[in-house]
Amino acid sequence: MSGSRRRKTRTVSVGRVKIGSGHPVVVQSMTSSDTRNSYKTLKQIKELHDCGCELVRVAVPDEEAALALKAVAASSPLPVIADIHFDYRLALMAIRNGAAGIRINPGNIGGISGVKKIIDLAKDYGVCIRIGVNAGSLEKDLRGLREKSLAEAMAASALRHLEVFEGAGFHNLKVSLKASDVLETVRAYQLLAGRTTCPFHLGVTEAGTLVSGTVKSALGIGILLYQGIGDTIRVSLTAPPREEIPVAYEILRGLGLRNRGVEIISCPTCGRCQIDLLPLVRRVERAVRRIKSPLKVAVMGCVVNGPGEAREADVGIAGGKGAGLLFARGKLLRKVPEADLITALMGEIERRVGEDKNNN
Numbered sequence: 595m596s597g598s599r600r601r602k603t604r605t606v607s608v609g610r611v612k613i614g615s616g617h618p619v620v621v622q623s624m625t626s627s628d629t630r631n632s633y634k635t636l637k638q639i640k641e642l643h644d645c646g647c648e649l650v651r652v653a654v655p656d657e658e659a660a661l662a663l664k665a666v667a668a669s670s671p672l673p674v675i676a677d678i679h680f681d682y683r684l685a686l687m688a689i690r691n692g693a694a695g696i697r698i699n700p701g702n703i704g705g706i707s708g709v710k711k712i713i714d715l716a717k718d719y720g721v722c723i724r725i726g727v728n729a730g731s732l733e734k735d736l737r738g739l740r741e742k743s744l745a746e747a748m749a750a751s752a753l754r755h756l757e758v759f760e761g762a763g764f765h766n767l768k769v770s771l772k773a774s775d776v777l778e779t780v781r782a783y784q785l786l787a788g789r790t791t792c793p794f795h796l797g798v799t800e801a802g803t804l805v806s807g808t809v810k811s812a813l814g815i816g817i818l819l820y821q822g823i824g825d826t827i828r829v830s831l832t833a834p835p836r837e838e839i840p841v842a843y844e845i846l847r848g849l850g851l852r853n854r855g856v857e858i859i860s861c862p863t864c865g866r867c868q869i870d871l872l873p874l875v876r877r878v879e880r881a882v883r884r885i886k887s888p889l890k891v892a893v894m895g896c897v898v899n900g901p902g903e904a905r906e907a908d909v910g911i912a913g914g915k916g917a918g919l920l921f922a923r924g925k926l927l928r929k930v931p932e933a934d935l936i937t938a939l940m941g942e943i944e945r946r947v948g949e950d951k952n953n954n
């Protein structure tokens with residue numbers, strides 16, 4: 595899908611990162627470390643940055659975390675978003691301590707006067723605010739609507755908050771509508787999409803472990819992106835944060851929205867496979883994680899579909915008996931013994947990456 599089919603949204607800035615329909619869909623994640631431990635938090639942020647994450651959110655549950663944010667934001671390679679609940683004063687501290695964005699749920703942050711103080715300071719510091727509506731904490735007066743339709747209640751809550759922020763002349767805003775139910779989440783974003791030009795942060799909350807979280811996120815985020823809805827995404831998994839990034843890029847790649855890093859084409863293997871393919875694919879996957887250049891790498895079990903896929907890819911192997919055929923840019927290079935396949939494959943991948951860099 596081309597960018598022209600994306601829902602038109604205005605551009606907002608989180609530090610140097612621009613978000614909106616005039617820009618590629620931005621990939622973000624959240625640290626799982628205790629933010630008060632700035633060393634561990636920065637270590638995770640650097641890991642995320644190396645995997646291609648573009649924005650990072652950290653939890654700021656108390657004053658100590660808001661203080662630690664200063665060191666984190668100062669050394670972070672990514673703009674840092676502070677995630678704040680219940681106490682608007684923490685949001686003010688986070689802004690003063692270098693957060694490029696903050697995420698709040700205006701419904702639980704301490705009343706309209708607190709929200710107004712956040713707006714004023716965010717304006718002064720040029721900080722972006724995400725209005726994070728969550729199905730678990732909707733306003734009491736929306737209970738009736740919620741019983742009829744959770745999606746409508748979430749959209750109504752977002753519109754209400756948007757009115758407050760935009761009424762105060764604040765437009766450096768994003769909105770998210772999160773529920774653990776995929777279809778309610780999708781419906782809520784669809785309902786809101788036609789009623790504001792505010793960029794959307796997409797995610798399915800509490801999505802689950804690597805498998806269930808990946809599936810739910812791919813469905814929820816994927817359906818919306820396919821419809822042109824969504825400007826930044828976070829895949830949430832109960833797993834180390836770095837695991838979220840390849841999933842996010844696979845979703846974007848599958849929809850033709852971004853093409854970053856190595857795409858691995860591998861077969862499921864079957865009774866014809868005569869090399870130990872699974873550990874080989876896993877080793878390749880780990881080894882290519884930090885590569886940014888878009889490359890297609892095929893790791894195939896046998897000569898049925900192997901040579902075809904390997905020829906189509908930038909680099910590929912097709913397994914044989916205790917050996918594999920190595921291909922690069924459509925040409926068969928040589929036959930490699932199984933024990934040397936990973937070295938040969940990685941050598942070719944590095945060569946392609948080097949060529950790409952020289953050409954750019």
Ligand code: SF4
Binds near residue numbers: 862863864866895899
């Ligand atoms: S490429 Fe070969 S080993 Fe892999 S699934 Fe197909 S037939 Fe089986």
